[in-house]
Amino acid sequence: MKKLAYIGGVVALAMTVFGACDTIGEDERKQEYTGSISSERKVLLEDYTGVRCVNCPSAAAEIERLQEFYGDALVVVGVYPQRPTGLTTPWNATRDQDLRTDVAQTWADAFSIEQFPNGTVNRQEVIAYTEWGGAIAEVISDGINYVDLSVSASLPTDTSVSVSVSGSFVEDYEADGTIHLITMILEDSIVVPQQVPGRIDPGYVHNHVLRTVLGSAWGDQVASEAPTRGTTFSANYTGTLDPVWRRNKLSVVVAVVNNSSREVIQVAQVHLDAGE
Amino acid sequence: MNFKRLAFGALLAGLVAPATLSAQESKFEEVLGRGTLSGNIQIDAQMYFKDSLIGVPEVPERLRSNSFAYLQYTNGKFSMGARFEGYFKPMLGYDARLDGWGLPYYFARFSGDIIDVTAGSFYEQFGSGMILRAYQDWNLGIDNAISGVRAIITPVQGITIKGIIGTQRHFWDHVGLIRGVDLDLAFNDFIKPMQSWGTRITLGGSFVSKFQEAGTKLVIENAENGLTPYQLNLPENVGSAAARLNIESGGFTLGGEYVYKANDPSAENGYIYRPGQAILLNAGYSMRGFGILLQAKSVDNMGFRGDRAELGNYGMINYMPALTRQHTYSLASLYPYACQTQGEVAFQADIQYKIKRGTVLGGKYGTDLKLNASVAFAPEHTNITSAEEGGTTPAQGSWGYDVKPFHMDADNIYFIDANLEIAHKFNKNFKMTLMYMFELYNQEVVEGHGEPRAYAHIAVGDFTYMFLKKHALRLELQYLHTKQIEQDWLMGTLEYTFAPSWFVSVSDQWNVGNNDKNRRFHYYYVSAGYIHDATRISLSYGKIRQGILCSGGVCREVPASNGVMLTLSSSF
Numbered sequence: 001m002k003k004l005a006y007i008g009g010v011v012a013l014a015m016t017v018f019g020a021c022d023t024i025g026e027d028e029r030k031q032e033y034t035g036s037i038s039s040e041r042k043v044l045l046e047d048y049t050g051v052r053c054v055n056c057p058s059a060a061a062e063i064e065r066l067q068e069f070y071g072d073a074l075v076v077v078g079v080y081p082q083r084p085t086g087l088t089t090p091w092n093a094t095r096d097q098d099l100r101t102d103v104a105q106t107w108a109d110a111f112s113i114e115q116f117p118n119g120t121v122n123r124q125e126v127i128a129y130t131e132w133g134g135a136i137a138e139v140i141s142d143g144i145n146y147v148d149l150s151v152s153a154s155l156p157t158d159t160s161v162s163v164s165v166s167g168s169f170v171e172d173y174e175a176d177g178t179i180h181l182i183t184m185i186l187e188d189s190i191v192v193p194q195q196v197p198g199r200i201d202p203g204y205v206h207n208h209v210l211r212t213v214l215g216s217a218w219g220d221q222v223a224s225e226a227p228t229r230g231t232t233f234s235a236n237y238t239g240t241l242d243p244v245w246r247r248n249k250l251s252v253v254v255a256v257v258n259n260s261s262r263e264v265i266q267v268a269q270v271h272l273d274a275g276e
Numbered sequence: 277m278n279f280k281r282l283a284f285g286a287l288l289a290g291l292v293a294p295a296t297l298s299a300q301e302s303k304f305e306e307v308l309g310r311g312t313l314s315g316n317i318q319i320d321a322q323m324y325f326k327d328s329l330i331g332v333p334e335v336p337e338r339l340r341s342n343s344f345a346y347l348q349y350t351n352g353k354f355s356m357g358a359r360f361e362g363y364f365k366p367m368l369g370y371d372a373r374l375d376g377w378g379l380p381y382y383f384a385r386f387s388g389d390i391i392d393v394t395a396g397s398f399y400e401q402f403g404s405g406m407i408l409r410a411y412q413d414w415n416l417g418i419d420n421a422i423s424g425v426r427a428i429i430t431p432v433q434g435i436t437i438k439g440i441i442g443t444q445r446h447f448w449d450h451v452g453l454i455r456g457v458d459l460d461l462a463f464n465d466f467i468k469p470m471q472s473w474g475t476r477i478t479l480g481g482s483f484v485s486k487f488q489e490a491g492t493k494l495v496i497e498n499a500e501n502g503l504t505p506y507q508l509n510l511p512e513n514v515g516s517a518a519a520r521l522n523i524e525s526g527g528f529t530l531g532g533e534y535v536y537k538a539n540d541p542s543a544e545n546g547y548i549y550r551p552g553q554a555i556l557l558n559a560g561y562s563m564r565g566f567g568i569l570l571q572a573k574s575v576d577n578m579g580f581r582g583d584r585a586e587l588g589n590y591g592m593i594n595y596m597p598a599l600t601r602q603h604t605y606s607l608a609s610l611y612p613y614a615c616q617t618q619g620e621v622a623f624q625a626d627i628q629y630k631i632k633r634g635t636v637l638g639g640k641y642g643t644d645l646k647l648n649a650s651v652a653f654a655p656e657h658t659n660i661t662s663a664e665e666g667g668t669t670p671a672q673g674s675w676g677y678d679v680k681p682f683h684m685d686a687d688n689i690y691f692i693d694a695n696l697e698i699a700h701k702f703n704k705n706f707k708m709t710l711m712y713m714f715e716l717y718n719q720e721v722v723e724g725h726g727e728p729r730a731y732a733h734i735a736v737g738d739f740t741y742m743f744l745k746k747h748a749l750r751l752e753l754q755y756l757h758t759k760q761i762e763q764d765w766l767m768g769t770l771e772y773t774f775a776p777s778w779f780v781s782v783s784d785q786w787n788v789g790n791n792d793k794n795r796r797f798h799y800y801y802v803s804a805g806y807i808h809d810a811t812r813i814s815l816s817y818g819k820i821r822q823g824i825l826c827s828g829g830v831c832r833e834v835p836a837s838n839g840v841m842l843t844l845s846s847s848f
Contacts, residue, residue, distance in 0.1 A: 128586075
């Protein structure tokens, strides 16, 4: 009798544990998203990827959907590290087929990214591509805009780029950490073979590929810790263009980052026209 | 967190260090003196050399090390322990998130007659592990110990009730809130009439549930009026239940386990709302000189993690047992199968027979025969709700697809392994093992790229010659023949052992048949070691080839390496 009581007690306990279980009915699964889709604060999405990574094209397809949906509010950078070599080694050995950069590896090491595809939204958490949409939505609907940022860029000569940045804090930013600017040069529409499910696609188009960073990999300081509302900053950068890059496909991305938490608090992108 | 560890460490040190106490406290000291201190320690360190030919990555630190030290104090029914781990940096092949050091595991435990309580970190498994398995595998860098409270109640012999609540270790963090209860009934132990039966029956059941806050999950769909965003309503509590039965009678065993997991949309299953199910069945018979074991497994949508956004090899709450033979010979495990948690149907048959000594084939000592065959298929998915017309990927936020247990897609084979092993001892000095294996490997599914069907034939000869009482020389020759992937491999190993302390071995794994003549590399390996009681030291040098594994939606690499490795381990 005592034994039955024990067993009965356990079953009751088990029901309680299993009762702690949410079942979502068929018509309750999705609801239309009513949050804001535009904001003063832009979001930086960095996609860590490699030409031998078979799951990476799925992440690229998700990026296309997100870009079409969010438009200017979203800035995307494709980061191609050098390791792991099994996922990143170019299919052809010529220099113009190599999308990898040293700065990409520096960032991948700092975020402990060894598996692809993986990414960061405003450099907060390393998350899989299925989570990017949700993370971007949270910043755009709830994030506070701290910085008004203005970027202009031009190609003064055939082999150089010049970038001019100015910004001002429209809110007090109270976190620890100095404020840095990271200036990136991206190139669009690069055709380089990519592993896709079942085969290697020789005509795969890579967009928003990170080509270089002007200055240090973690940026240069433009403001001290906890800048108050009204603080302004400005910076000018110049850089040399690699002849392999096509000048009419380039764009400049400038990110305002907290150098301690690495959080991206504002980002802006301008496309370069070869005619300028 | 750090303060807790410091306090615990201080308490442990305080118990261990001899203290000068007054006469009034000498009884306390006496009780303390009856306790024992035990533990184990291991240091693995590897130094890397550049080798761009085989694809060795650059290692700026040159030397990397994984190490741990475990101490446990036991005094009668009470025990407490802590394990320190340090990865300076984690060795190649181990996840970079292991970088760091600290006390990730510590506990205090009271093991009474009826009740056994643990506070702190513990490992646990319910049944076969398909509903819950918190375990550690040092060589794989996996440790998902649960930190929390566990109670094991044994009201009478034969009835075991376990209750756990806690959070799981995820590198240097914790993820997920897990609660579980398990009941195990060994009827023969507590039902008086059954105590004398020859047949033993055990019945078990478990319930496990996890909690995680919902967060924002956005799905952007192509509707008639353009891109429409939806937010998914995610279940914060996901429950799962299991039932198991085992019957043993004479030499016969029959057993089965069924696990059901409620809706759990996650990154791993593409955010679909269908439940998950797993069935594991086994039947066997053994008697002296003969044994047979048959197993069948059907799994659908059983990825169960503390964080629904996690992909890859870490963060699991449960564990899917592999129904394939774990081979020790290198070429037999060159293309190993990785269990597909999203779904598979697998079968395994294992027959062992000993040819009696004195017969023609048995010789003086008898001959051991082992026949093993395993196969894994993709499950058959029907009614797939896809975003595109006729697509095979279920749409996020939908039910997903329909599937029936043990219904397989016969055209989509994941893996076949059929092998025969013959072991024979000729005389007191010489023994031999021969093995032939046929393998079908779906590289596209297991590694995420490559051949959908790679066929390989593998032959192994393992010969040991013992002489001068304590010395032994072992020669191992292996050959793998395949027309796919990297084509043929030849491997030879020579190992010399001077029992019980010393061993030296030399081996070379040669990609002799690679279609690309420039890639016919030799992966040679030299190692030597010393064993004394429970202490083992080994030093090795060699090249290890690169491997890629794609599981659960991400691809990760096991890098090639060229280096010297030192392993020191001891237990006390």
